[in-house]
Amino acid sequence: MITYIRGTLSDIDENIVIVENNGIGYGVSSSMNTIRQLPAIGSEVKLETKLIPKEDSLTLYGFYDKEELKMFELLLSVSGIGPKGALSILSSMTVSDIQFAVAGSDAKAFAAVPGVGKKTAERAIIDLKDKVDIIGAFEAKITADLSGKKVSPAVSVKEEVLEALVALGYSASNAARALDKMTITDSTTTEQLLSDTLKQMSFL
Incomplete structure (x- = not known):
């Protein structure tokens, strides 16, 4: 099992990332999301990998995280x-x-x-449906958006509003997108954010 590869980013050919390690160039199939996050050619890079064998080939897939x-x-x-x-x-x-x-x-x-x-x-x-974590993903995005600030109150408020919107019959997907457009500070209350978000959703 190859769990990750670390080396020098040698080249990128469409969706194949070439990582040189100990004089060997490994071709790693990657997504465009990963490729967009890669450093400059010649830089050190680490990719999380999965090796998938087939009857006539071994393909290494690599991702930024x-x-x-x-x-x-x-x-x-x-x-x-x-x-x-x-x-x-x-x-x-x-x-x-x-x-x-x-x-x-x-x-x-x-x-x-x-x-x-x-x-x-x-x-x-x-x-x-039962394998993804919408709340966890939303928390992570909020944390990134509020980097350097006190995130706990903001995260709590957005969680509560997201749950409230879903309870009101809105899809989690639409609710999350509407919330993503809202401005929030640590002083924002649940009631205020819910009211503002409902107004936003009326225009979606």
Whole structure:
């Protein structure tokens, strides 16, 4: 098992990242999300990897972080999605996009990915429904957005509002997108944020 590879970023050829380690250049199939986050050619890089053997080949897939690798593995568990399809999805959608789409039963988001048909998109929603964490993903995004600030009160308020919107019948996907557009500070109250978000959603 090859869990990660660390070395010098030698080249990028379409979706193949070449990492040189001890004089050997390893070709690693990667998503565009990963490729967009890579440092300059010649820099040191570390990719989280998964080796997938076939009868006539061994292909190493690599990702910028463990979250994307985990999502890649979850996508492979969906009937009709192989490594190529999973990479295509992760090239068109971020991990958070996928989590929000699954939570909101938004099959159209998957169907918009090249090579993913309607049936496969619907299957992805069904197969991944109990495997993704919408709240966890949303917390992570809030934490990143409020880097350097006291995040606990803000996270708590957004969690409460998200849960309230879902309880009111809104999809988690739409609720999360609406909340993402809201301005929040540590002094924002749940009631204020809920009211402002409901107004925002009326225009969606």
